[in-house]
Amino acid sequence: MFGRTRETWKRWTGTRRAQERTEREARSHNLFEAAAAYVTACADDNQEGIDEVAGWVSPEALSFGVNELACRAVVALARERGESPRDVARALLGLPAA
Numbered sequence: 001m002f003g004r005t006r007e008t009w010k011r012w013t014g015t016r017r018a019q020e021r022t023e024r025e026a027r028s029h030n031l032f033e034a035a036a037a038y039v040t041a042c043a044d045d046n047q048e049g050i051d052e053v054a055g056w057v058s059p060e061a062l063s064f065g066v067n068e069l070a071c072r073a074v075v076a077l078a079r080e081r082g083e084s085p086r087d088v089a090r091a092l093l094g095l096p097a098a
Contacts, residue, residue, distance in 0.1 A: 029056040035065025 029037075034056040041049030054062065074092070078085040090098060 031057045031061040031065040032068070034062055035069045038062060039066060039069055 034053055037056075038050060038053040041047075041053055056062075057065070074085050074089050077092075078088040081088060087097060090096070
């Protein structure tokens with residue numbers, strides 16, 4: 001019984017996602033917009049958002065955008081705290097000070 005319900009749900013959500021995808025494709029997204037949306041969806045633990053954003057740009061472009069966002073965030077936070085980017089990055093990851 002649950003197997004049929006799951007399959008029906010998958011088909012229904014797949015159809016909705018396909019419709020959303022065609023609507024979304026009408027407007028192109030740049031890689032920084034995609035990276036910001038992807039990181040936000042990850043921070044909110046929003047799997048649907050992650051899946052949606054993953055289709056906006058190529059995986060390579062998304063990876064580059066996320067990397068660039070991380071670098072900019074660490075630099076901005078380091079300036080705000082008056083610390084080195086290395087110390088801030090290690091602290092964010094829970095690593096001991098070097």
